[in-house]
Amino acid sequence: MSSTTRPLIDARDVHGGYGGMNILNGVNMTLEADEVGVIVGPNGAGKSTMLKAAFGLLHINQGEILLNGQPIQNLPPNQLVQRGMGFVPQEKNVFPSLSVQENLEMGAFLKPQNVKRMLAQVYDFFPPLYEKRRQPAGELSGGQRQMVAMGRALMAEPSLLLLDEPTAGLSPLYMNEIFDRVKKINAAGVGILMVEQNAKQALAIADKGFVLAAGQNRFTDTGTALLANPDVAKSFLGG
């Protein structure tokens, strides 16, 4: 959409962590608009931490993150939502006592004028949610909850969607469905940056892949190139 000179998100040498202890030790990440980026790596590598850092949930001590060329590090989440970033946490990602539709409405809290149009669009992405729109989100299955969570984030019309392990704990059937939806959302013009445990499947749909270890980039390449890389396969994709 925008000119290629300005990446959608550009993280440069990010250091950060909790309570003075760094978990990220210099992460670099660039994603153009319309691209899908996937972060993979072993447990404790700082994958989810990187997403949280990008979304202002964690203090960044060094380095910078640019969104559409604007520095955004350490901005509070509600300002990031305004600037076009959406975040779907891995756990506790719905409001259980609110109905599905109310969950979605909360996503558009800052843009109440768009609610109607966006609701139609989200129900178009996730048809099962339309049928369950009056049901409390807490009563839904894990996969449906993930859809509610993604739908909620989409309601704010983000240009970049951050997904933290969207398929964790889901059955293979739902997993494929979620990957399908991710592709469809991306095709509608939303950049996606996601952390995934199912590295092979995720890299297969990725334009860019980032393999993190110990809070640093180990490999950065296109998804297909990483899948083909024997070193990556041996150390991180389980052979």
Add this chain to the structure above:
Amino acid sequence: MSNLSKTRNPAYTPQDATPTRSFPLRELILFGVLLVAVLAVYAIMGAAYSTRMLVEAACYAILALGLTIQWGYAGQFNAGVMGFVALGGFCAMFFSVPVNDAFWGTALPGEFGRVLLYGAAAILLIVGASKLDRLGVPKPLRTFITVVLGVVLYLVVISQLREVTDAIEDQAGFVGGLGLPPWIGWIVGGALAGGVGYFIGHICLGLRSDYLAIATLGIAEIIKAFLKNSDWLTRGTATVSPLPWPTPGPAELGFTLSRAIYLSFTAVIIAVIFFLLNRAYNAPWGRMIRAIRDNEVSAAAMGKDINKRRLEIFVLGCILMGLGGGILGTFNSLFDPQGYLPLNHTFLVLVMVILGGPGNNLGTIFGAVAVYIIWIMSEPLALFLMQLAVMFGESAFGWDAPSNMDSRALQARVLVIGLLITMVLRFAPKGLLPEKIKSHS
């Protein structure tokens, strides 16, 4: 791995086992200032008054030690110190006051015993009914029978009890005491307070800490309501006095000397409690308690029986409050249930603890004495300031001051205590003498 070391409690690191001994400058200065303040009070108010103040401050120090182990060691907030203090005071009265022959010499004790037996029988019957399902009675029916039986028997026993207690009130005034040495009452008072604490703690300690605060606040009011309205047991608003002292009383030795002896007596008790608490604090038991306070999840993960430890500490704190209440009650030589006020016996103690330093026994004792002196001295000071304001108002603006200015000035002390609590929480949350734990870094 990184996660584990992050949540691990600093109290468990080996360096902490040998606390570094630095020169206690802060302690010396603070206690020096306190000594000067005490001497000033002696110089202004006279020896008899000041010694009384010190004894009362010492009793409050015992209460404050009870609260500091609950709040400081374990993070439990007891909002009903007053109830436990009142229980201690009641026991001190009940055990030490002379035997009332107008009660014991009549048929009333027999009557009273009969009602108690009825009560016990009723409880047995109800418990039996609640087990009826073992005999094949369907559960809903069992519950129905139990509830109906419970209601009917309760009403029967309570109306019998009302008759007997009314008779006691009419014929004997009240049941009187047992004529035993006061210290027996203190110990029983501590035990009774501990028992009530066990009951409350057993229910609330597994839940959010807020519930404990609500429940203790409630039980304190109930204890007070019971003591105030059970005229047959406590003479209620008519109050009981004098209570005998374990040491020679003012009639024999004069006010100053007798109070001084009582003070040294109390000081010995505090020293013993202080010593035992410090031992416990540094023992594995104390470390475990603090580990639970600082990080419940990891303490539980290490296999500690959290709720049992919490209950132990809560009951221990309540015992100290009962004991302190007993010693205070005996010293006042008057049992007046209406004299137990949340402001004096709960919030003042709370201020002592949070100002002195929760979890630091020395700080707590400092806080108790310092706050009590300020509290006692604030009364004449408030009146003086109020009079000054009224005088100024009258002369400058012809202001016609309300006649109850004095009582209003005393009300203002409520305000000051409230302000003090909020200010300390915000600006000095660790108190003047903070608990000495090596901090993470």
Add this chain to the structure above:
Amino acid sequence: MNELVFFINNVVISGSVSGSIYAIGAVGVTLIFSIMRFAHFAHADMMTFGAFMVLLLTTAFPAAGASLGVPTAVLMLPLAMLLTAALAVGIDKIFYKPLRAHGVKSIVLVIGSLGVTLILQGLIRLFSGTGAQSLYVDDRKEIFRLALPFEGARAPIVVTEPQIYLFVITLVAVVALHLFLNRSRLGKAMRAMSDNPELAQASGINTHTIVAVTWIIAGALAAIAGTLLSLDVTFKPDLSFFLLLPIFAAAIVGGVGHPYGAVVGGFVVGFAETLAVFNWSVLLRPFRDSLPLWLELPSNLAFVGTEYKIVVPFFILVAILVWRPTGLFKGKVI
């Protein structure tokens, strides 16, 4: 028949009165609990403050209500609600917000709210004195006596004017709250924040706004409850003392964080209180002649004397904590 009237007057009406007061108070407590996650002990004193504001305004303009045909105190209520809401927001700014910003445990906020309790009590007593004062300064308290159209019913059912105001205003307040929470954008955001504060923030909901809205609602409701209670009896600076335990019992019975549960809990506690102090002997009296001779009816058959009324909410509280700590309607936060 007269016994039945006695029952209606002493249990049905009196239980509804305390039930309504407790319900409104408990809703405020439960909202604060669900948004800020602490038991707000100063709530009952915010009620007293609201009633005190009405007292001040009514004393200043005693004749204002006569022209409209309502008691002046009721006319002044909206203004007092506004003032109490402002007080609540102010208290939060000065006392609770800095503590929250420090990330203290919720129990420290509880202690802070006890400090606020004392400050409010001290201020109110300083300005009002310690005595009781009627909120009916210039007006007359109407009493309605409804005679029953039955033979033998000589005693009438007695309802007072403030009680009718209480029932109506309670109903309006509950319906308004329901509409606010389910229809309005802010109300839904409030529920969302009580469900999951982190996610609410990640959705772009401004949590400071929600906190302020919560205090405004809680303060306004507190003013209603305090004023209507003071209208029914009298204004006393230590009003709060008898309210705190029933209100918290009601909130916990209903399930903390559950506004409708708090309403139900309020009525449960209110009726339990009146049923417990009711003298059941009165109802049994008509059957006195048919009872066997050995069964002599005592003149007082109440479960607890009025002086032990406070035992009732405590007993309910303990029972619910033992058997069902999440409350009747499954509260969110334990």
